[in-house]
Amino acid sequence: MFFHNLKYAFITMLKNKMGLIWCLLFPIALGTFMFLAFGNIYDAEMVFHKIPVVIVADKPNENLNLVLNNLAKGDDALLEIKDMSEEKALKALEDAKIEAIIYENDEISMKIKDSGYKTTIVKSILDEYNKKEAIVNATLQTNPGEVQKVLEILMGDKDYFTSKKTTDGNMNPLNYYFFAIFSMSCLFASFTSCEKTNSIQANAGPLGLRRSLTPSSKTSLVLAEFTAMVLVQFIAECLTLVYFLILGIEISKIPAILLILLIGSVIGVSLGIVVGSVFNCSDNMKQTICIVISMALAVLSDLCVNGIINMIEHSAPILNRINPAVLISNSFYALNVYDNYSKYFSNLATLTAMAVVLLTISILSLRRNKYASV
């Protein structure tokens, strides 16, 4: 009987166009828009590229030019020196084609459009030149015997620290938006499951009434519906995952990801069942409650604005520990960035516990309902 119910529940789910749109097409559409909008922002803005500058020399400074040309050479060049007149350079600066114009005159100066990391780097290069020159001149006057030693130190390019990185994984923070889409779509499963709950409850409509009169076990019926909803949601998540991989979003450790998506689907479906069975109000109101809860949890997991999770982590970290949307997104993040599975497993354990709690509440609220009359 269970498999019979499962088969027809599955077919019913596949024919539910709105459910499929929310759990499959909407995440794909949203992911596509994000991909188009974000594009290669990480590469363009965060990854370092040579800083384009123009030098306008009324009184050329040969030493400075030597330094700047050296900084523009090689694979790890800091600058890209462009050759153009001052007028064209000013236009290029307005159009953000270059970052700064360096003026070589009696004094070195620069003109920029906006303050930022790149203009700060250019300024620090010019400041460094001036300062090193001043140090050498001061040493010549105070302690000329040490000038050679001072010059060697100033001209050296050794680092005074050891550079370390925390991971070889993908550190692009914009990928988090795509992870948040998965957590949102998992929670959107609550819309369909809330609606389906009405088809089980006798006091919610004629279909629920008819099903309550059947001789088949209610447990079998509820389990079949639940399994079908989780299965359909999980398949939709897998298809979304495949689509994102085709787009080129870096997502690794797929088997572990699939486990998270399965548990996320269980949580989404359970949430809808809890709302559908616990709240005694109209269908529209129940749907609204599902939307409000899902959207609120998704927004708090950096879906719309970056930095909310970080802000909550510093002020009220417990909220991040119990928000299923954050736990799902963080699991993706942990798998893509961390070298070990400790954070992933701790998130998985919390999500599993949540799923068990929600399922328990759903079962307790649905079982053994009695009605005065039908």
Next chain:
Amino acid sequence: MQVFKLYLKIFNAHKGQIIMYIGIFISVLVFAIIPNNVKEEESKFKATKAIYSLFDYDNSEESKLLSSYLKKTNKFVKIKDDKLSTIQDELYNDFSAVVIIKKGFSSASFSDRASDYMEIYSVPGTTQSIYFKSSVNSYMNKMNAYLASGCSLKEAAEKTNEILAQSIDVSFTEKASGSSHSAIYYYFTYLAWILACTFILSISPTLNSLDANEPKRRIACSSYKFSRINTEIYLGLFVTGLGISLILLGAAAVLFSKDFLTVKGAFYSLNILSYSAVSIGFALLISKLTTSDPITSMYANVISLGMSFLSGVFVPYELLSDTVIKIAHCLPAYYYVSNIYNVEGNASKGYGTFFTNIGIQWLFAIALIVIATVIEKNKKLSK
């Protein structure tokens, strides 16, 4: 004005979605956007400060000098510990680097051997990482040079601080934009998403209710002329659009009184009223395409989010690729955001294109209304 009153009554029943979206928006604005976006007028160069943390296990005079310099030139934020996972999480978010000064740092005394006693964790290859590391090297290099020239530690520190305070002259172009957008910019740009979404979600179902067979037949049986019915419906659309816009403008006046209660405020107001007309156009069109509330919700989210991502709402205008900007020219939200960008003072084109963009938005609104009317007419003819 029976149809008008009926319209408002039905609209009132659908106001829940508007309250929900605007409520979430205002919360995110107040708690996340406003505190992090205080635009400073660009008249003097301000070196960008990297966000970093530091753990000093040496606690020597040398390490304290370095810590003190880094605190002056960058933004120090304390983190709970120096475990790899904690550092990892902070670097993923805002941090440029985490510095760990090990015991024995003072024995290296700012020489090359300091690399054995100092570790800097960062995301390799990023602009922030390169900038922060170069500022550490700059200080260490100068201290090393002064110590090598015969200065004592105290003298070297004083001279290094003195020389690091020197700076070249930096000037700005005439139309410098400032390094970031103001909170009011984000408020109005995000409204492009809110307006489109809430208008479709509230107005389309209202129009569908009026268009349903029973009320429509009852209204048709009345003595009301068809033109009067339509006039009252359009009046209802105008009143609801204006009402919601005024509420949002009122919120802007309260939250950003300094920026909004100026000439710029008038431009922002005109811009938002034009975009409201576009949103009403979308709502009208969607009401002709479908009568199902879930499908209306789908249209609302796809249209509003799609336009928002492609037109510079969620991703700042200047970070969009050329291809996306070309696509965005077909979307009314692009012209709305472009106007906000102009009004904030970022464009070199001045206010000239502002009114052109206003005109384009109204053209979009009229086009959407015409398409909606044509669809309705075709439906009637096919019946």
